[in-house]
Amino acid sequence: MMKTRKAFVLAAFCLIIVDLACAQSTEDKVTQYVNPFIGTGAVNGSSLSGNTYPGATSPFGMVQLSPDTRDEPEWDAACGYNYNDKTIAGFSHTHLSGTGAPDFFDILFMPTTGQVHTRAGNANEPNSGYRSRFSHSEESARAGYYQVKLLDYNINAELTTGTHTGFHKYTFPKNSDAHVVIDLDHSLKKPNWGCKVIDAQFKVINEFTIEGYRVITGWAKLRKIYFHAEFSKPITNQIIADGGTVFQNNAVVNGTDLRAVLDFDTKDEKPLLIKIGISAVSTNNARFNMQQEIPHWDFNLAVAQADDVWEKELSKIKISGTKDQKQIFYTSLYHAFIQPNTLSDVNGEYPSINYTIRTGRQYSTFSLWDTYRGAHPLYTLVQPARTADFVNSMIRQYEDYGYLPIWQLWGQENYCMIGNHSIPVIVDAVLKGIPGINRRRAYNAIKASSTVSHPGSPFDIWEKYKYIPENKLSQSVSVTLEMAYDDWCVAQLAKELGETDDYNHFMERSQFYKNLYDTQTGFFRARDDKGNWLTPFNPLQYGGNGGNPYTEGNAWQYFWYVPQNISSLVELTGGKQAFDNKLDSFFTITATHGEVNGNASGFIGQYAHGNEPSHHVTYLYNYAGQPWKTQYYVSKVLTDLYTNNSAGYSGNDDCGEMSAWYVFSAMGFYPVNPASGIYDIGTPLLSKAALKMPNGKMFTMIAKNISKENIYIQAAKLNGKDYQLTYITQQDLEAGSTLEFTMGSRPNKKWGVPKTK
Known part of the structure; x- marks a missing residue:
């Protein structure tokens, strides 16, 4: 009888321990912070919510x-x-x-x-x-x-x-x-x-x-x-x-x-x-x-x-912060992980773009004009195996269809948006050494997709005029700037593979954006095929998706789109001081001209966080030697334009791109040039973030004294040593480094050494 009683008490005690362990496990789960209602509907008159x-x-x-x-x-x-x-x-x-x-x-x-x-x-x-x-x-x-x-x-x-x-x-x-x-x-x-x-x-x-x-x-x-x-x-x-x-x-x-x-x-x-x-x-x-x-x-x-x-x-990223910060962060990561979508079945069968049935791990829903900027670089860090599948899925479209995806949906190409931004996604993955991608096969796909004309990418016009004339293809300024960036990406993989002639050719094409820079107005402007500037010109006038030289933006917002050579853009502007002054104007001019495109929202001056062309611009003060201004505006976007309610985003989430910006920026850095393997430092929102890298090592960010007021970096250390650069590299992340910030309420204008990237 005594043994039975002892056994019963022991069993009951074990059940209590198990229950406590389960409760602790539930309490520690990061899924508890996911709020799928974030971004589902505008409130208080806000124009967009996330959709x-x-x-x-x-x-x-x-x-x-x-x-x-x-x-x-x-x-x-x-x-x-x-x-x-x-x-x-x-x-x-x-x-x-x-x-x-x-x-x-x-x-x-x-x-x-x-x-x-x-x-x-x-x-x-x-x-x-x-x-x-x-x-x-x-x-x-x-x-x-x-x-x-x-x-x-x-x-x-x-x-x-x-x-x-x-x-x-x-x-x-x-x-x-x-x-x-x-x-x-x-x-x-x-x-x-x-x-x-x-x-x-x-x-x-x-x-x-x-x-x-x-x-x-x-x-x-x-x-x-x-x-x-x-x-x-x-x-x-x-x-x-x-x-x-x-x-x-x-x-x-x-x-x-x-x-x-x-x-x-x-x-x-x-x-x-x-x-x-x-x-x-x-x-x-x-x-x-x-x-x-x-x-x-x-x-x-x-x-x-x-x-x-x-x-x-x-759980591939563990963070410390307030409850609201955790909910916005993990919901953003959740939204980033909803797509691209599996297209192949459990047995591997999927419909190819040419309507035949193929076998492989195939994905679709590639909103590339949006996601190449931040979401795909994020996937290389926390979804490396899927990144290889994404890239191979894109390459299969080239092999079955003749060129890489622009906007692929349910395995079919819908040609939405401009440029061919499979290219930076593929180049970034290859240069980061993501396993499971054949480099030569990848290069063949991006080179062919950069030389064979197809809707939205008229390479015969590109080579002939060395810019896109507006009377040959509308959205010409945006197309010119974005094709130039894609060409830079092709050049980097050509260099890696020893294709010297290709490298020189695509590097030359990557500078065609200069042919649309107007020194009189200080903006990239549209020309016709005779070389004449199109008039009248107002840098505040918006374009949509045709009938205007700019895509879902204006001349102010597209001025900053030279991520492959920002130092050249600084020189075009007239030097660092002129570049800084122009950035100041960009973030403070509130005037509009005519109808603002429906994709423009989340304004700070002319900065429109609700759409992707602006997403990297908060980080550009780093290139003008004034990183404290980057810290100010990154913090402002993080705290003012993301909320834990149905109006949580300042614009369409665009298959996780708006979310990816938050995930990166809350950790303190962002890929201004998404195929460079370099991440510009902004300012951390979280007190700690630990990122498990594909090689099993941990990259850790720590922000001491972080608070609502303490948004400015006073000092930084990388692996315990003083750090003055305004960026970190892919190699830093892969090494399992610790990046430590000391934060304060006033700018430390001595921190941050300008560095050309």
Whole structure:
């Protein structure tokens, strides 16, 4: 009896210890700081918020299972969800995060009760369709999990995911007339981007299983999306509608406007569980993806598994700071890790850009005009294996299509934006020695993509005029500046491989930007093919995406875009003092001219943090010998233009680029030239950051005396030795160094030795 009692006490004590260990483990998890609602909707009149979605996804996953508050999303809710909306149309399985154009929204599911509806209805007319009201007080989200109460139906909906699999849990009222709507017509607003459903199919396999596909064209051309769905309860009845034609209990229905309504028994209180695998190749692959990723029916286990996967990825950077700083930081890292998206199936099959089926680890969703600046350099540090897969995915497009991606979506090229910024991504990865990339194969791809003319990159014009004339191609100033940078990148890999003639040729082309510099106005300006300056000229006038020499910006914002040779830009300006004065003007001129482009937001003078062309400019005071001004403006952006609410970003997150700027800058540095392996020092926001490098070593940043007021670097040490440079290198990071700052409330104008990079 005594032994039994002792054993019981010992067992109870062990359980307490285990419980305490679990509690401690949960408390230490970084996933607790992820707030997926950051960036989901503007507040207080702010123009942009981030355009992110709150739903469940896995790191770099194919499935992004999230609520759509719009039946036909447009650019103002390109992710499908806006925090300010009052109703939900359903939960679709693919989304874009932070983009300026909408697409995807594939395979929408929506649980309902009562009257059967096959249309989402009008958001402003209650009970007009299958959509439902919701309240943020009964909505929650974290990494890999989303939950909302559908108020019109009293249904609690919960979502989680695997890489290719969505897992739904619907808790219906007991004894209700329960339905699940599956909408294969739900998409971006038709006919925007030429959007239309070309073909779709439902196939009822048995009382527990339905599968199908749709072929749709839009921003991404001719996408094929297959799905396989299994239910934990039997389907008791089903109708399928193709537009106004209704089919009762048909096993197969094909059409272009398909919706299915499936009925389920709710006599017991068990929730309805649904697992949906998707694929870009076949329904067989969709089923296999689901079976491999979530073979069980334990929803809570799937949620825990999703959390574990996110914890592993986000823990690659450990930080110390306030709760708000941690939430913004880890949500930014989370947003950066949502894409590029897996395109290949579990068995490795994927659709090539030429519509053949290939095998390999393939990714897509390459928003390169945005992400080459900060997100891809970040991936080289914390996602090296995936970086190799990203690069090889880009190279495969060249080999199947003739040139590298510009903006690739679901494996298809949409030619959005300018330049060819696969090039700096590839060059940066190769020069950093990322394993798994064939250097010669990579060089062949970037060289060919820099010599064969294709939409947005007219190399015959480039070589003939040594700039882009506006009457030959609009957005000419921006195109000239960005192509010059890409050419510099090609030259660096040519030099590495001993291709001397190529190196000299591309280095010459990398200086073509000088041919658009107007010494009279002090700006890069447009010329025609006769060499004449285009008039009238106002450096404050904005361009959008055509019809103007500047892309989503103006002459002020594009003046600073010579990241490959900032010392040359300083000389063009008239020296360091003139460069510094121009930067001062840039950050203080508030006047605008005419209509400001919708992508311009987050203003500090003419600096517009809400769009990428400005992102590196806060760091340029380092090149004028006044790094304390870089520290001031970097700190201002970090603290004023990122918040822990639905309006958390000052502009579209653009597939994680806005987030990557924060991740880098909060740690105290940023890649002004993203293919150089050099990181300019700004000012740290965090008291400590530890970054696990691919080689297993730790790079640590420490900021002593950091506070809201103490934003200026008083002194710095690298590995215990005084450090006066305004940058660190890739070699410093890989060595496992410790960078230590001492912070103060006033500028130390003696710290920081100007250094040409």
